[in-house]
Amino acid sequence: MRFKNMPLVGVKAGGDAGLKDGQFEAYASVFGNVDSYGDVVVKGAFAESLKEWDASGLALPVLWGHNMQDPDYNIGHVVEASEDEHGLKVRAELDLESPKAAQVYRLLKAGRVSQMSFAFDVLDAAMAERDGDDVYELRELKLYEVSVVPIGANQETEVLAVKGMAEQMTAAVRDGRELPTKTIDALRGVRDAIDQAITLADPPEKSDGTAGGNDEAGQETRKSEADPGAAARRLTLLELAGINHDDPEGD
Structure with missing residues (x-):
């Protein structure tokens, strides 16, 4: 399982038109931009996973900081999730009866936290070229959760991301592809x-x-x-x- 962080883009919290108290909207992923690991998520990468979540009848969890072990950090769920031209857009609803979720909601409204992140596995990816640079296109991802995260990735997230990058590069070499x-x-x-x-x-x-x-x-x-x-x-x-x-x- 891997994680990717990104700054909150166009976040709206309760009080905005169409949002209930405790809800917020944000992009959990943006398409087309190359991150520090040379990865780029392409449009359609989440399509099948979103269908699976919809068919399951289960709620896609919203966590604080990818903490999957402590139920107190399961602070809400995704009400709506869809891909548009910009990225993976989510409308999330926080459980305001939870003290931790209520605090995160206050942090969001005050702009004191500024990143979203998501946990995923890579199902389909390949090396590609964009604007003359070699990139690793993530074409199909299995989505596990989205998280509100503090500024900067925690150390465990960074280690897992590096490990995942190395595993992908090793697989690419074994498949006979030349690394940039x-x-x-x-x-x-x-x-x-x-x-x-x-x-x-x-x-x-x-x-x-x-x-x-x-x-x-x-x-x-x-x-x-x-x-x-x-x-x-x-x-x-x-x-x-x-x-x-x-x-x-x-x-």
């Missing part, structure tokens, strides 16, 4: 960021048993002394991200 240079560079960047984070968070011990610091001696110690524990943790994180640390280009 900028995508390979992005994967290298993820690998390097993981290396740096682990080094800072869990430096190997010096020969005298103290933790290695940023001094020259500590740096030389890190170069000369391998830490099997740190190496194993590095490998685990790289594997979770779907990246072959010995072969960053995925060949």
Whole structure:
């Protein structure tokens, strides 16, 4: 399961014509724009999933911050959802008897939260070219929920998004497709960021048993002394991200 965040676009809250108290309208996804991962959602990507939700008779949940474990964070449901030329437009209704939902509604009306997000799986996607750039078109998505989220993605969401991107790129290479240079560079960047984070968070011990610091001696110690524990943790994180640390280009 993956997540995508976007700024609230044209949000309207209760008091606007046609909206009941507790309702708001927003775009949970916008078509055609290329995000930071090189993905672009195309019109029609949600069509089948919306039909499935409609046929099920169940309500598409509205959550706060993608929290699926705590029922207190299930703050409402989608009343209407449709695709237009701009994107996936939703009319949501918050459960104002819930203190958390009532607070989120106040935040929305005051403009103190400014993003929507949605949880999805990719059912159909392919590399394509737009305006001379290589992009990854998301052509059919399975929609699980929409969320109101604070500014910026939380760390777990970012890790899952990176993991999902790496998995998609790995699948593309296995299918015989050539990755764009900028995508390979992005994967290298993820690998390097993981290396740096682990080094800072869990430096190997010096020969005298103290933790290695940023001094020259500590740096030389890190170069000369391998830490099997740190190496194993590095490998685990790289594997979770779907990246072959010995072969960053995925060949």
